[in-house]
Amino acid sequence: MSTTETTYLIPEKRVVTTKPRFSDKVFRGVVTGGGLSSLVILGLIFGFLLYQGFDIFKSQGIGFITNSDWDITYDESGYVLSNQFGLASMLIGTILCAFIAVLIAVPISVASALYLSFYAPEWLKKPMVAIIDLMAAFPSLLFGIWAYFILMPSGAYWAKLLNNYLGFLPFFKNELRIFSNSPFVVSLILAIMIIPIITSISREVFAQAPLDRIQAAYALGATRWAMIRAVVIPHGRNGVIGGAMLGLGRAMGETVAVYTVLNIVFTINWQILVGAGGNVASMILLKFGEASAYETKALMAAGLVLFVLTLIVNFFSDLLVRSFGAKGK
Amino acid sequence: MTTTSPFQDIKPQRPWQASTKDRLITFAIFLLSILASVVVVSFTGLSGKLGLFVSFVFVFIFVTSGRSYLQFGSAVAKDSLVNILVAVGTFLTIIPIASILFEVFSKGYKGLYPGLFFQDMSLNSPNDPANVGGLGHAIVGTFLLVSIALIFSVPIGILTALYLTEIKGKFSRPIRFLVQAMSGVPSIVAGLFILSAILYPITKNNSSLLGSLALAILMIPTVARTSEEVLNLIPNDLREAGVALGGTQWRTVAMIVVPAAKSGLLTAVILGIARIAGETAPILLVAGGGDRYNFNPFSGPMGSLPHFIWNSFRAGTPESTARAWTGLLVLLVIVFVLFAIARFFGNRKVGK
Numbered sequence: 001m002s003t004t005e006t007t008y009l010i011p012e013k014r015v016v017t018t019k020p021r022f023s024d025k026v027f028r029g030v031v032t033g034g035g036l037s038s039l040v041i042l043g044l045i046f047g048f049l050l051y052q053g054f055d056i057f058k059s060q061g062i063g064f065i066t067n068s069d070w071d072i073t074y075d076e077s078g079y080v081l082s083n084q085f086g087l088a089s090m091l092i093g094t095i096l097c098a099f100i101a102v103l104i105a106v107p108i109s110v111a112s113a114l115y116l117s118f119y120a121p122e123w124l125k126k127p128m129v130a131i132i133d134l135m136a137a138f139p140s141l142l143f144g145i146w147a148y149f150i151l152m153p154s155g156a157y158w159a160k161l162l163n164n165y166l167g168f169l170p171f172f173k174n175e176l177r178i179f180s181n182s183p184f185v186v187s188l189i190l191a192i193m194i195i196p197i198i199t200s201i202s203r204e205v206f207a208q209a210p211l212d213r214i215q216a217a218y219a220l221g222a223t224r225w226a227m228i229r230a231v232v233i234p235h236g237r238n239g240v241i242g243g244a245m246l247g248l249g250r251a252m253g254e255t256v257a258v259y260t261v262l263n264i265v266f267t268i269n270w271q272i273l274v275g276a277g278g279n280v281a282s283m284i285l286l287k288f289g290e291a292s293a294y295e296t297k298a299l300m301a302a303g304l305v306l307f308v309l310t311l312i313v314n315f316f317s318d319l320l321v322r323s324f325g326a327k328g329k
Numbered sequence: 330m331t332t333t334s335p336f337q338d339i340k341p342q343r344p345w346q347a348s349t350k351d352r353l354i355t356f357a358i359f360l361l362s363i364l365a366s367v368v369v370v371s372f373t374g375l376s377g378k379l380g381l382f383v384s385f386v387f388v389f390i391f392v393t394s395g396r397s398y399l400q401f402g403s404a405v406a407k408d409s410l411v412n413i414l415v416a417v418g419t420f421l422t423i424i425p426i427a428s429i430l431f432e433v434f435s436k437g438y439k440g441l442y443p444g445l446f447f448q449d450m451s452l453n454s455p456n457d458p459a460n461v462g463g464l465g466h467a468i469v470g471t472f473l474l475v476s477i478a479l480i481f482s483v484p485i486g487i488l489t490a491l492y493l494t495e496i497k498g499k500f501s502r503p504i505r506f507l508v509q510a511m512s513g514v515p516s517i518v519a520g521l522f523i524l525s526a527i528l529y530p531i532t533k534n535n536s537s538l539l540g541s542l543a544l545a546i547l548m549i550p551t552v553a554r555t556s557e558e559v560l561n562l563i564p565n566d567l568r569e570a571g572v573a574l575g576g577t578q579w580r581t582v583a584m585i586v587v588p589a590a591k592s593g594l595l596t597a598v599i600l601g602i603a604r605i606a607g608e609t610a611p612i613l614l615v616a617g618g619g620d621r622y623n624f625n626p627f628s629g630p631m632g633s634l635p636h637f638i639w640n641s642f643r644a645g646t647p648e649s650t651a652r653a654w655t656g657l658l659v660l661l662v663i664v665f666v667l668f669a670i671a672r673f674f675g676n677r678k679v680g681k
Contacts, residue, residue, distance in 0.1 A: 020577075020578070021577050021579075023577055023579045023580075024577045024578045024579050026579070027577075027578060027579035027582070028496060028578070030488065031488050031491045031492045031495065031496055032492055032496065032498060032500070033488070034484065034485050034487075034488020034489055034491070034492065035488060035489045035491075035492030035493065035496075035498075035500065035504050036500065036504070037485050037488075037489065037549075038485075038489060038504060038507040038508050038511050038549065038550075038553070039503070039504070039507050041511065041546060041549070042507055042510065042511060042514075044522070044526065045514070045518065045519075045522040045546075048522055048525045048526040049518075049521060049522060049525055051525070052525040052529075107418065108418045108421050108422055109418075109422070110418070111414055111415045111417065111418020111419065112415070112418045112419040112421075112422040114415045114418075115415040115416060115418065115419040116419070119412065119415055119416070120419075128419070128423075130672065131423070131426060132422065132426075133668075134426075134664075134665070134668050135425075135426045137600070137603045137604065137664055137668055138429070138607070138661075138664065139606070139607020139608065139609070139635065139660060139664065140516075140607070140608075140609065141607055141609045141635050141638055141639065141657070141660075142429065142433070142607065142657055142660070142661065143429075145638070145642055145653060145654075145657060146428070146429050146432060146433075148642075149432070149650075150428060150432055151425075154379075157377075157379075158379065161379075192425045195422055195425075196422075199422060223404055223405060223407070223408035224408055224411075224412070225407055225408040225410075225411040225412075226404060226407075226408070228411070246513070249513040250513065252515070253513065253514070253515025253516070253517070253518070254515070255515065255516060255517045255609075255610040256609045256610055256639075260642070281515055281517045281518075281610070284517055284521065285517060285610060285613065285614075288613075288614060296524075299521070300521055300524075300525050303517065303518050303521040303522075306515055306517075306518060307514065307515070307518045310513050310514065310515055310518075311510055311513070313513070314509060314510045314513040315506070315510070317509075318506050318509050318510070
């Protein structure tokens with residue numbers, strides 16, 4: 001018996017470390033950079049619009065938001081003699097139309113979200129959801145042209161009915177008796193455009209309603225409506241309000257669909273059935289074609305105001321939807 | 330040896346389900362309400378489809394709830410009232426979409442002819458009859474606009490989604506909010522931004538590249554949000570398996586997570602395309618809008634489908650309006666096809 005000497009090759013001790021490799025560092029850097037790009041883009045939008053519109057903000061001051069005249073005169077050589085830019089009528093028109101649109105859209109959206117979540121038979125559910133999602137993807141140009149040709153005659157007729165029966169209210173007054181191109185029709189088309197958005201958000205919120213409580217409600221003998229009132233609505237209220245705010249933001253920023261329908265006038269108009277109103281985004285598109293270099297700066301400033309307005313609305317919408325998500329039960 | 334259960338012939342009772350008799354009664358009430366609404370419309374001041382609809386809804390609600398109230402009490406009456414209201418809400422949601430689809434197809438198909446897809450509008454004005462000229466240049470333009478927008482928006486969108494799902498760094502919350510805020514940026518503001526940042530100071534000329542940049546801004550949030558949802562669906566086991574095998578995070582993401590989410594990411598991109606294909610306002614501001622073929626995305630005005638429709642609509646004559654409807658039909662079909670593809674990929678199981 002011979003003893004063979006075996007030599008064990010003891011491997012060097014592995015270095016165990018939590019330090020990321022070089023490739024991971026690069027990866028994390030690139031991904032973080034990509035992730036921060038949304039911040040960069042939003043910052044750039046704000047910065048450039050402010051830069052271009054700064055002269056206007058300086059010369060008009062707070063009047064840019066509180067006045068409602070939009071005049072610019074030149075001498076023969078194109079030098080600006082006097083100018084007066086005020087967005088008040090446009091801002092009020094934008095907010096008014098968007099707000100009425102949300103008032104119309106929310107009940108309809110909540111009803112259809114409830115129907116799709118708790119009432120619809122299974123075979124109907126899937127195609128209906130697909131159709132409503134498809135509608136959310138329709139281009140606004142399509143809504144705009146449809147509204148101009150198809151919705152406007154009906155809308156004007158409904159406006160006339162409202163005026164006939166509720167004309168004593170200051171909102172529904174209309175001495176001109178012309179009902180086309182009114183903020184009312186704009187609100188209708190905006191409502192139609194945001195219904196799919198609010199519906200799909202409400203549906204998502206309702207789908208997260210706790211199943212055990214739903215079943216508990218049924219087990220206690222609740223009717224479907226009693227169950228919805230006791231479980232689904234308290235659970236989903238904030239989410240629905242957040243969805244409505246999101247729709248409000250969309251409705252404020254809508255350009256083309258409003259442009260085709262609305263008759264833009266630089267006076268503050270609270271009578272929604274009269275065919276005259278304001279809208280920041282459409283006004284920018286309307287004035288852009290003929291604007292001089294100086295007036296374009298005013299349009300940039302108007303764009304900045306619109307941008308900030310939608311950011312604020314979106315912020316609150318996000319806060320509400322989030323607060324719903326945090327509760328989560 | 331067979332044992333028979335004594336309960337085998339007893340069917341489970343489902344007292345909450347509507348029996349045939351209930352359904353028949355509901356149907357009868359439905360018919361009666363239609364009849365009643367016709368009577369109301371013909372004998373009172375109400376008129377038209379609106380009057381018919383409103384009176385029908387009121388009569389139907391009154392009769393159904395009244396019957397439930399007499400039979401079962403107030404709780405059931407309220408339930409049946411809400412039942413009808415949600416159905417009416419859904420009806421009101423569907424009516425506009427049905428009308429839009431019907432009008433676009435019925436008004437748009439007349440203008441379809443083979444030359445439409447190959448000719449451009451350089452030789453004729455929008456007022457010519459619909460069987461001359463075409464939107465070939467617009468389709469080329471839209472294709473170029475969208476594909477260049479993809480080059481910018483897809484990497485950024487997917488990287489944002491990866492940051493939110495894989496790295497989960499300290500910026501996750503603010504970035505999620507910013508992406509949400511970006512999706513709410515009005516499209517005209519995106520156009521104004523490109524105008525103020527690039528067109529005025531640098532190029533001073535319209536080109537489709539600028540249009541693509543504006544579209545990319547609008548597309549990034551859609552891609553990022555949809556991709557985030559998809560990546561969240563990838564089971565964590567896959568990531569853990571990748572790391573346990575000694576892979577770095579980079580290799581785990583690139584070799585396991587992204588391939589597993591491939592079809593979902595494709596859906597995100599297609600939904601993004603559907604979002605921007607018909608976007609009009611920024612195109613009107615920065616891309617110009619030619620009426621002839623232009624294959625160079627870096628210079629010269631570029632026509633596009635939305636611009637073609639817009640011009641035809643603004644011209645205002647019956648011929649040009651018909652052309653606008655035809656353009657809308659083409660655009661709608663494109664959106665529809667994109668959407669169908671997205672749903673097809675989206676419905677496939679993640680991870681295959």
